[in-house]
Amino acid sequence: VSPGIGAWITLSSALFCIGLAGVMLRRNPLVILLSIEIMLNAGNLLLVAGARYVGGNDGQVFALTVMAVAAAEVVVGLGLIVALARRDAPLDVDELRSLHG
Amino acid sequence: MQIAIFYLAGAAAVGSAIAVVVQRNPFLAALSLIVHLASLAALYLVLQGDFVAVAQLLVYAGAVMIMFLFVIAYLGDRADLDLRRGGIGAGAAGIAGLAIFVETVIAVRDSNSVLPAPANVAESFGSPATIGHLFLTNYLLTFEALSLVLLVGAVAGVVLGAGDLLPPPASDDHGDEPGEPAAKQERFDLRREGLRMQEDEQQHESEVGA
Numbered sequence: 001v002s003p004g005i006g007a008w009i010t011l012s013s014a015l016f017c018i019g020l021a022g023v024m025l026r027r028n029p030l031v032i033l034l035s036i037e038i039m040l041n042a043g044n045l046l047l048v049a050g051a052r053y054v055g056g057n058d059g060q061v062f063a064l065t066v067m068a069v070a071a072a073e074v075v076v077g078l079g080l081i082v083a084l085a086r087r088d089a090p091l092d093v094d095e096l097r098s099l100h101g
Numbered sequence: 102m103q104i105a106i107f108y109l110a111g112a113a114a115v116g117s118a119i120a121v122v123v124q125r126n127p128f129l130a131a132l133s134l135i136v137h138l139a140s141l142a143a144l145y146l147v148l149q150g151d152f153v154a155v156a157q158l159l160v161y162a163g164a165v166m167i168m169f170l171f172v173i174a175y176l177g178d179r180a181d182l183d184l185r186r187g188g189i190g191a192g193a194a195g196i197a198g199l200a201i202f203v204e205t206v207i208a209v210r211d212s213n214s215v216l217p218a219p220a221n222v223a224e225s226f227g228s229p230a231t232i233g234h235l236f237l238t239n240y241l242l243t244f245e246a247l248s249l250v251l252l253v254g255a256v257a258g259v260v261l262g263a264g265d266l267l268p269p270p271a272s273d274d275h276g277d278e279p280g281e282p283a284a285k286q287e288r289f290d291l292r293r294e295g296l297r298m299q300e301d302e303q304q305h306e307s308e309v310g311a
Contacts, residue, residue: 020201025190038134067156070165074169091179
């Protein structure tokens, strides 16, 4: 017996909410990137579960696409953090006000 | 059996995700994320998405997380900051996260539809051959766009990481060592000088050849 689609949706939603709370609670940009990864993976889990439910393979193609985009996003995010560290800027998203936002 | 793995890996995924969010040390948070990604790979296996499970382990738990750990090690103590919003922000974050979760639970509460039994799933489901075929036929544009995205990401990573190639910032009020920007500028000038000499040489050679 395999768990129903409702169980998969509930699990994926729980993981997404944990990632969302991480982005909103933490101020360290590294941990914010990690939390974004949790949210992306929650979406991926739902895509694969949906593909299994429907019986098509398209959902898995979408999941692999999300993985590739996430890899590119991590490269840019980590590059920005390293550039910030080189300029001795504080690693705190609340302190980065150079753009006066 | 499937139910048991679902609950085990699901609990591991939720627990390690919570550990990522509440962990004070970013290095341990990244290690928790590796556990999270590995338990998601186990869940993909329960869903018979074999190729996605392997890609998850190789690409995410392997390559992406190595990059994270490398940057955290490079930053050293500077990454190790206990930064947590308190008060109203934390309350709002908790309420927003809980609201979405409760909403989903209410929405799927009455659903009793189950996934098709493993015996009824096509043999080709989730196999590398099927997914590769889809990528090269129906999703060819996605495939090509992804290669472009990854190329641009690699170039952006090099440009952001190679600080020496950029001229030093105009106003440096963060208390750098006084000699540092000058030295960087000198190296930058030297590199440009070298490039110019190479170009001259090439031009000379082509003139001689003509």
